[in-house]
Every structure is written in C-alpha cells, then in structure tokens.
Amino acid sequence: MQQITEDLNTTGAGNAHSLAQQASKQFQQLISEAAASRTPLRIQGGGSKVWYGGSSEGLILDTRTYTGVVAYDPAELVITARSGTSLAALENLLASHDQMLPFEPPHFGADATLGGCIAAGLSGPRRMSAGAARDFVLGTSVMTGQGEILQFGGQVMKNVAGYDVARLMAGSLGCLGLLMDVSLKVLPRPVSSATLRFEFPVDDSIRKMNEWGGKALPITASAWNSGVLSVRLEGAVAGVRGAMAQLGGEPLERPGVDAFWQSVREQNASFFRQTTFESTLWRICVPPITDAAQLPNANSQLIEWGGGQRWLFADSTDGSIRQAAVEAGGHATRFRHGKPGSAVFTPLPSPLMDIHRRLKAAFDPKGIFNRGRMFPEI
Incomplete structure (x- = not known):
C-alpha cells in the first residue's frame, strides 16, 4: 500500500x-x-x-x-x-x-x-x-x-x-x-472516451437525453446548444464502442473532444461569451424532463446534465425567470454579471433560513466570515 x-x-x-x-x-x-x-x-x-x-x-x-x-x-x-x-x-x-x-x-x-x-x-x-x-x-x-x-x-x-x-x-x-x-x-480515470454529436431541436434533445438516461449506457456528460446535442461516453473500451454503435451520431475527433468539454466546464465556450452590458447569466436547476418552453429563451439555452441544468442570458431583474424555475420544481441563480444588490440565490423559506442562521451562529458567532456572500442575512 x-x-x-x-x-x-x-x-x-x-x-x-x-x-x-x-x-x-x-x-x-x-x-x-x-x-x-x-x-x-x-x-x-x-x-x-x-x-x-x-x-x-x-x-x-x-x-x-x-x-x-x-x-x-x-x-x-x-x-x-x-x-x-x-x-x-x-x-x-x-x-x-x-x-x-x-x-x-x-x-x-x-x-x-x-x-x-x-x-x-x-x-x-x-x-x-x-x-x-x-x-x-x-x-x-x-x-x-x-x-x-x-x-x-x-x-x-x-x-x-x-x-x-x-x-x-x-x-x-x-x-x-x-x-x-x-x-x-x-x-x-476512464479507460476509453468518445463524444457523439446529434442535430436535434431542443424538445427532441431533452426527450432523447431522458430516454438514454434510463438505459445502461456509459453517458457521463451531455450538452445541447443551438440545435446540436453533444454526448460523452466513458468507460471500458467495449462498452463505449457498443454505445456508439447503438446511438449513432457523428463522433467528435480529438483534440476537439477535450477542448469542447473543457470549454463547457470553464465557461469559455462561445455561448458564455455572448454577454451584453445588461445581461446576466442565469443558472437554472430543474427536473431533467422539464419542457424547454417552461423557461424563458427556450431555443437560446445551453442545457447540461441530461436536462437538469439550464443556462440562459436575461436581464438581472427579470423576476419571471426565478418564478418559472420554482414553478418547474427547481431554482434559479444569478450566476454571473448580476447587478449589485440583486439576490444571487433563490430566497429560502423561513424555516430553512432559520437553520442557516443557527449554523452561522454555531460556527461563526461574531459573524466575521464572508458576510453576505450567500445571503444578506448571514
């Protein structure tokens, strides 16, 4: 050892x-x-x-x-x-x-x-x-x-x-x-890896991601944007090859594979560079089966995690985004470029906020650590 x-x-x-x-x-x-x-x-x-x-x-x-x-x-x-x-x-x-x-x-x-x-x-x-x-x-x-x-x-x-x-x-x-x-x-680290690309509209993409998620496929990442769904397969050589044959699609060649997933992870892909002076990058977490139309800017999103994470740009003060996320069973975060003073995270119900306050008091009784970083109250 x-x-x-x-x-x-x-x-x-x-x-x-x-x-x-x-x-x-x-x-x-x-x-x-x-x-x-x-x-x-x-x-x-x-x-x-x-x-x-x-x-x-x-x-x-x-x-x-x-x-x-x-x-x-x-x-x-x-x-x-x-x-x-x-x-x-x-x-x-x-x-x-x-x-x-x-x-x-x-x-x-x-x-x-x-x-x-x-x-x-x-x-x-x-x-x-x-x-x-x-x-x-x-x-x-x-x-x-x-x-x-x-x-x-x-x-x-x-x-x-x-x-x-x-x-x-x-x-x-x-x-x-x-x-x-x-x-x-x-x-x-996985022994074998491959990325497949498919041309799907947003609704078909969400449906496919959920359909494939219910099967024994070695899918470890997915991302949809502008009509293209990218799916990463990882695992044993035989398992990856079998999944590629089953799913079809167009393989993405290296070194483009690593560069693509890194650009999604590090948010330097072209989607994340479309900011304007008044736009905020919203991160929305919802059940994977959520229809794209339940959220604003359905065709201008970047969708990850099999449909569970949605990224979109909108005005920082657009309360309809947070409301739509909550109605879909999720929550929304003003992730980047929010206006000063805007609540970054979805406000918590009073019972949950009370728990946060008690935890803060137990660990940091004088309230000196990162004041307001998560919620203004703590």
Whole structure:
C-alpha cells in the first residue's frame, strides 16, 4: 500500500508541514483579532471565483500559505490536502496515478485552490453521472470564527460520524468557517472516451437525453446548444464502442473532444461569451424532463446534465425567470454579471433560513466570515 505525502507548491513535505503550521497560527491570530473587533474577513484563495455569490466586505484572509497534500493513498482512492493547495496541481498528481476528481470541478482561473473548489461546491459536466462535489467529501477540518479547529468525518466512507457536517462545507461559500484540510474520494480515470454529436431541436434533445438516461449506457456528460446535442461516453473500451454503435451520431475527433468539454466546464465556450452590458447569466436547476418552453429563451439555452441544468442570458431583474424555475420544481441563480444588490440565490423559506442562521451562529458567532456572500442575512 503506497502512502503519498507531497507538497505541491514548495520544495518538500517537511517544509510544507512547517509552513502549514505557521499559516494555521497566523489564521488563528487574525481570526481572534477580527472576532474581538467584529471586523469582517473575506476568505480567499486564488480569487478565481471571487465574483460568485453576493458581494462581501472585509480584510482578505489568503489561504494560499496553507498548501500541500497531507495524505494520498491511490489504492484506497482517497486524498487529503490543505485548502490553499493549487487545484490544477492536485489534479495533475491524481492524473499521474490515472485517477481524478469525479465531479470534474470548474477552475475558472489558473489560480483556483482546493478550498475554493469545495467552498463554491460547483461541479462540471460529469456531475450528471458521478455526483456533486459534496458527494465526494469524506471529511474536513474547519477553523471556526473563534479560532478553534474542528474535525468532521474521516478518510473512508464508512466513517460516518459527523459526515453530514463535513458535506455542509461544500457550497457554503466560506460563510461557516475557514476550510483547513479536505479529504476526498477519488476515482480511476476512464479507460476509453468518445463524444457523439446529434442535430436535434431542443424538445427532441431533452426527450432523447431522458430516454438514454434510463438505459445502461456509459453517458457521463451531455450538452445541447443551438440545435446540436453533444454526448460523452466513458468507460471500458467495449462498452463505449457498443454505445456508439447503438446511438449513432457523428463522433467528435480529438483534440476537439477535450477542448469542447473543457470549454463547457470553464465557461469559455462561445455561448458564455455572448454577454451584453445588461445581461446576466442565469443558472437554472430543474427536473431533467422539464419542457424547454417552461423557461424563458427556450431555443437560446445551453442545457447540461441530461436536462437538469439550464443556462440562459436575461436581464438581472427579470423576476419571471426565478418564478418559472420554482414553478418547474427547481431554482434559479444569478450566476454571473448580476447587478449589485440583486439576490444571487433563490430566497429560502423561513424555516430553512432559520437553520442557516443557527449554523452561522454555531460556527461563526461574531459573524466575521464572508458576510453576505450567500445571503444578506448571514
């Protein structure tokens, strides 16, 4: 059994451990002083997702001094790393062992960190088949608003003590505490991969994606836009070949395959570059079978996750979008380019907001972490 401890940003594991201890003490001092004076802090790594969520204020707490891999056992498919670790470097380490982060997280910049990845809780095209970021969080250590380090979860799935608390950190946008160490389940990279393209109108595309989703096909990603449906197949060679023969379509040649899915994941495809001064990129999550006509701009959407995730551009103040999403059984987020002061996330019912407030009070009693990043109330 091979246990790997590696610093990805400096020159050695021992040096990384010493630097991490220093960084942890500096974090505790900064947090203690901020709590005493009720000075807000903005937790930030590489800043690649600083635009995501509501605007927050305060001094920047930079996590990039807290880096390195704490433990990695390829045989056990588990990796533990510090929050300031470069996400790209972490993925390169996994790739050297033919493994990957299953939820295919977007980076949105070369400086993305592991902590920002988990705090944002965003998943890429493979989410439809593998699961969301929170599904692969095995454990975390968190520094609270009082400078105390708490441990949740473990390094194996069957260690469920506090597991739900660890998963709470995924998507919390740093509002509850400072992520320190994160343990993640990883998976082997697929042996074979292929992408097929079909010319379908939007309604036929949604119907096909749901029809294929009910069959034993190795589909790990899908994306529809402007009359073209792209479907990615991954798995064993025989399984991918069999699915290609069954589905038909036109194969997309390499290196175009990797470039296409990366452009969807990183939102630099042509669809995401059509912004105007007044347009906001909306992210809408609905049941996959939702008819395109139930949402605005039916023929101008980018549809992912077998129909479960829809992207569209519209005015930031267009309340009909959020209303349509809720009526369809989902929710809508002003993902990019929202006007200042607009609610980014769908407002929560009072009982759920009360739970959020109690969690905030438990982890960050002075309210110093990322004020207003998720909801104005917290």
